[in-house]
Amino acid sequence: xxxxxxxxxxxAIALIVGILxxxxxxxxxxxENPLKTEIRECLPGINCGACGFRGCDDYAAALVEGGVxxxxxxxxxxxxxxxxxxxxxxxxxxxxDVVAFVSCNGNCDATFKIAKYDGVKSCFAASMIYGGPNxxxxxxxxxxxxANACPSNAICMTDSIARIDTTRCLGCxxxxxxxxxxxxxMIPQKTETVVMCSNTQxxxxxRKACKNACIxxxxxxxxxxxxxxxxxxxxxxxxxIKCTNCQACVNECPTGCLKTxxxxxxxxxxxxxx
Amino acid sequence: MESxxxxxxxxxxxxxxxxxxxxxFLGICPFLGVSEKKDQAVGMGVSVTLVMLIATxxxxxxxxxxxxxxxxxxxxxxxxxxxxASLVQILEILLKKFLPSLHKGLGVYLPLITTNCxxxxxxINNINDGYNFLESMISSLGCGLGFLxxxxxxxxxxxxxxxxxxxxxxxxxxxxxIAASFISLAFMGFSGIIEKIxx
Numbered sequence: 001x002x003x004x005x006x007x008x009x010x011x012a013i014a015l016i017v018g019i020l021x022x023x024x025x026x027x028x029x030x031x032e033n034p035l036k037t038e039i040r041e042c043l044p045g046i047n048c049g050a051c052g053f054r055g056c057d058d059y060a061a062a063l064v065e066g067g068v069x070x071x072x073x074x075x076x077x078x079x080x081x082x083x084x085x086x087x088x089x090x091x092x093x094x095x096x097d098v099v100a101f102v103s104c105n106g107n108c109d110a111t112f113k114i115a116k117y118d119g120v121k122s123c124f125a126a127s128m129i130y131g132g133p134n135x136x137x138x139x140x141x142x143x144x145x146x147a148n149a150c151p152s153n154a155i156c157m158t159d160s161i162a163r164i165d166t167t168r169c170l171g172c173x174x175x176x177x178x179x180x181x182x183x184x185x186m187i188p189q190k191t192e193t194v195v196m197c198s199n200t201q202x203x204x205x206x207r208k209a210c211k212n213a214c215i216x217x218x219x220x221x222x223x224x225x226x227x228x229x230x231x232x233x234x235x236x237x238x239x240x241i242k243c244t245n246c247q248a249c250v251n252e253c254p255t256g257c258l259k260t261x262x263x264x265x266x267x268x269x270x271x272x273x274x
Numbered sequence: 275m276e277s278x279x280x281x282x283x284x285x286x287x288x289x290x291x292x293x294x295x296x297x298x299f300l301g302i303c304p305f306l307g308v309s310e311k312k313d314q315a316v317g318m319g320v321s322v323t324l325v326m327l328i329a330t331x332x333x334x335x336x337x338x339x340x341x342x343x344x345x346x347x348x349x350x351x352x353x354x355x356x357x358x359a360s361l362v363q364i365l366e367i368l369l370k371k372f373l374p375s376l377h378k379g380l381g382v383y384l385p386l387i388t389t390n391c392x393x394x395x396x397x398i399n400n401i402n403d404g405y406n407f408l409e410s411m412i413s414s415l416g417c418g419l420g421f422l423x424x425x426x427x428x429x430x431x432x433x434x435x436x437x438x439x440x441x442x443x444x445x446x447x448x449x450x451x452i453a454a455s456f457i458s459l460a461f462m463g464f465s466g467i468i469e470k471i472x473x
Contacts, residue, residue, distance in 0.1 A: 005344050013340070013353055017360040024364045028371035 035087060036064045042083040043073055048151055050074040050172040063088065074098065075170035077266075098171045098186040099263050100154075100164050102146075105196035105256075106139035107159035111210035127180040136209035138198040140183060146175035166263040189263045192245040193238060197257040200233040207255070214257045220249035281412045283472050284405070288416030290464040294392045295424040296454075297461055301392025305424060306450060308383065315429035316422070318383045323418025325387045326396050328365065329358045330414040333397040334407050354397050362388045392421060427457060 040060040047055035051072035053062055062068045063084060070084040070092050077097055085092035117126050117133040123145040126132040132141045142160035147153075154168035155175060164175075166189065176184040183198040195214060199206040203215035216234030228242035229249055236249075236258065250258045292298060295305045301322070308318045333354050341347055366384045369377040377384075387393060396417045400410040431453050440449050 002345075006346050006349060009340060009344055009346055010349060010353070013336070014356060017356060021360055021363055021367075024367045028367050030370050030374075 033064050036060050038087050039063055039084055042076075042080055042087070044075045044080070046075060046151055046170075048075060048170065048172040048174060050174070069093070074172050077171070097189045098173075099166045099169045099189045099266075100171065100173065100175050100184050101187045101194060102140055102162045102164060103183050103185055103194070103196060103198045104138070104140040104161055105212040105259070106134065106136050106210045107161055107212075110212040111135050111139060124180045132181075136199055136206070136213065138181060138183060138200065139210065141181065145180065146178050146184060149174050149178040167265070167267045169266065188240050189265070191238075191240055191243065192260055192262055193243060193247065193250060194259055194261050195236050195238060195257060196259050197235065200235045202234055206234065212255060212257055215255060217254060219252045219254065220258055223248045223252045279472055281409065283468055284409055284412050285416040287468045288413050289420040289423060290461065291466075291468055292417075293420040293424060293461055294395060294417050295421055296458040297465075298395065300395040301390050301421060304383075304386060304390060305421075305428065306447075306454070308386075309425055309429045309432055312426065312429045312433070314383075315425040318386075319418070319422030319425040321383045321387055322390065322392065322421050323415070325358070325362055325365065325384075325390075326393050326414040326418040326421075327411065329354075329361055329393050329397050330400055330410050332361060333357055334400065334410050337401050350398065350401070351394075354394055358393055358397070359388045392417070424457070428454065431457065 040056060043056040043060060045056050049055065051059045051074070053059040053072075059068075059072065063070060070088065070090060071078075071081040073080050073084075081092045112135050113133045114135045115130070115133040117129070119125055119129065121143050123132070123141040123143045126141050126143060131137045132139075134141060140161045142157055142162070144155070144157055144162065146162050147155040147157065151172065151174065152168045152170050154165045154170070155162050156165065157163070162175075162184070164184075171186065171189075173186050176182075176186055178184075181198070187194065197206075197210075197212065197214040199209065199213045201209070201213075203217065206213035207215050214235050216231050216236070218231045220229045220236050221231050225246065225248065226242045226244055228239045228244075229236055230239070231237075247260055250260050252258075288294075294300045295302065304318050304322070309315045336353065336357065337350065341350060341353065362384060366377070369384070396414050400413055403413070405413055432450065435449050435453060444452065
């Protein structure tokens with residue numbers, strides 16, 4: 001009998017409270033700004049943080065309040081920026097479609113290890129011990145910190161170098177921030193010429209560490225008809241605004257660290273790994 | 275006059291002597307978690323005070339008119355938790371509707387209070403101490419103000435800690451906890467004072 005009373009009392013209290021909550025949430029429902037809901041729906045909803053806000057909700061709220069550019073969503077790219085622009089009735093600057101690229105070609109044929117590393121299988125940990133076991137201090141360590149960080153599973157290790165599958169790359173830049181060697185760069189997807197090296201050592205030292213390294217010979221700088229390549233710190237860098245993909249530098253490069261590539265378009269439906 | 279004196283004693287002793295954070299060690303996690311900035315600390319303190327008052331106003335009648343009447347005192351904990359959690363939810367809905375600015379100000383702190391043990395502690399202790407309704411309310415007000423006081427004091431202290439060069443082993447939570455223990459020790463000095471003043 002006592003149990004029954006306890007049961008009924010508990011049930012009654014819970015019921016009253018529940019009904020009260022229901023009534024409150026029904027009658028005092030506050031409609032969010034419909035614009036915000038609309039914007040939130042066209043954002044990808046993966047909360048990658050590439051826009052600089054805490055998540056898609058935060059970005060949508062900031063957009064409604066105004067003063068924020070609509071083209072900050074990198075995974076959503078141009079289509080999302082256009083949609084947001086349409087909803088808010090503001091002009092959208094064209095957005096550069098970027099993909100992540102690992103500037104290293106130090107595969108097992110080209111370079112070697114100077115130490116044996118038995119520690120935690122993480123680039124971050126390895127890089128803290130004298131910059132890691134690789135002969136080249138600027139090379140990919142190959143433990144896959146970037147692959148673990150990638151929200152769309154676009155990175156896999158090939159020949160102990162991280163390679164990015166641009167059909168899956170969202171361009172969010174999380175891997176670029178994760179890499180302890182800072183050798184992942186965000187480059188325009190349309191480009192066809194890349195520098196596959198990050199070594200800033202002098203030519204001889206770089207060459208000793210890796211056969212594929214950029215030795216800073218400046219041949220590419222001289223041959224480039226558009227002045228798009230500059231060699232600073234013994235490393236060639238391409239200015240993608242000036243580059244016309246003429247491939248003159250690729251044919252000139254003695255070590256083959258300038259390469260012709262093509263980045264296939266992103267697939268429309270990229271599943272996000274939660 | 276006598277009853278008024280009792281209320282004053284209850285208020286002051288719950289602010290200073292039996293401070294919930296510093297001498298009963300309840301509600302430590304918001305005390306450590308949201309005391310980094312002063313305005314956040316004040317927001318949290320005000321929300322806790324508000325919720326404590328409302329929770330007491332609801333749980334006291336429930337204890338005396340439902341639980342005691344049916345001899346269900348053993349359900350006290352679970353019923354109070356249920357009621358406090360839903361009260362906070364209702365409060366949040368109402369604030370969002372009628373006082374959006376305050377809702378924005380309190381922000382994330384309101385849902386956090388749902389499971390704040392200081393609130394549950396206040397409601398249960400009011401019953402255990404045998405307070406009547408008015409005394410319970412005054413006691414809750416005092417406890418809330420005591421929480422607010424502790425938060426403000428501690429946020430001030432933490433901003434000083436941030437600007438000092440602390441030896442590496444004590445950095446972060448270590449120094450924070452040591453500082454908290456010093457404030458707690460300081461508050462022990464209040465014990466006995468209130469009773470003596472009104473004796």
